[in-house]
Amino acid sequence: MKTTDHILIIDLEATCWDSRPPRGQESEIIEIGVCVMDAKTGEISRNEGILVRPQYSKVSPFCTELTTITQKMLDEEGVLFDDALDILRAEYHSEHLTWASYGNYDLNMLQNQARRFNLDYPLSDSHINVKTLFGCVHPTIRKSVGMSRALGELNLKLEGTHHRGVDDAKNIAKILHWCLQNN
Template identity: 50%
Template sequence: MLVVDVEATCWEGAPPAGQVNEIIEIGVCVLDTATLERGERRAILVRPERSEVSAFCTELTTLTAADVADGLSFVDACAVLREEFGSQDLVWASYGDYDRKQFRRQCEATGAKYPFGSRHINVKTLFALAHNLKAEVGMDRAVELAGLSLEGTHHRGVDDAWNIAALLADLLRRARG
């Protein structure tokens, strides 16, 4: 299974005129569903084409404009997911539905081929159901409720994908008894 977390350009409030949210990092973590072990993890940096990395975005993600200036184009980043991870043939998971919707929006806007198949798991909803919560919670709170440790930098895609994979492995482990 492929666990994905994206970071996108963002601002405090509405985007400035002429700018849109664009993916600037695709965090990937492979989860072996047989052993429930987390495997390869990678940060794919993506160069924004229709927006700029704001100071607010840098404060949130630690990513600067310089960090992503040499990133891949979004089209090429999607090709990496397909060619190196076989993303179109795997079940993929993200925490919430933002990542799935952002990929769809950005693929439509840029003409990039959608890199995933139709099988997506929303770990945020699954976690709330499995833990009988009245409402969904943020990823960092879910890690805490599961008794796990948040590893890395929150709001860095590569680290968040790693932590989401740990949450999903824990949910699958509990389901298997």
């Protein structure tokens, strides 16, 4: 494993639709929620949501309802995907830290989109699937459960807006810290 004093937590949001994507559009990352958690104390030292302008899709009304992210926000504040990856490398040392996400969706989405855009993958190979870890460590939950339910099982409050990467990264950190303390 890479450095484990601090763990990078990532939660992605992507373009989505209530059914199939419109012709010519495909799901792509629109927010990289990130925080750095001290593995011993659970303290969050950095937290942000990097908004990413999609290149091959538009934010649907369904997606805005789910995430609160609008196309206008991305057009005005978003960066290109390769710039977002550069932020992860330069500001979060993403290639040198163990990183975690809730499930494998984020891992697969980042790998696939980096490959599709012909970019170098920005994260280390040391990944913790918090969803799987929680299922292994929790005394009564032996199957995978959603992040919100996992927080509820731990009597922890979901803070912020669910399905906003900036907030979900912090919520995932709470679950991971509990798992590390109880493993």
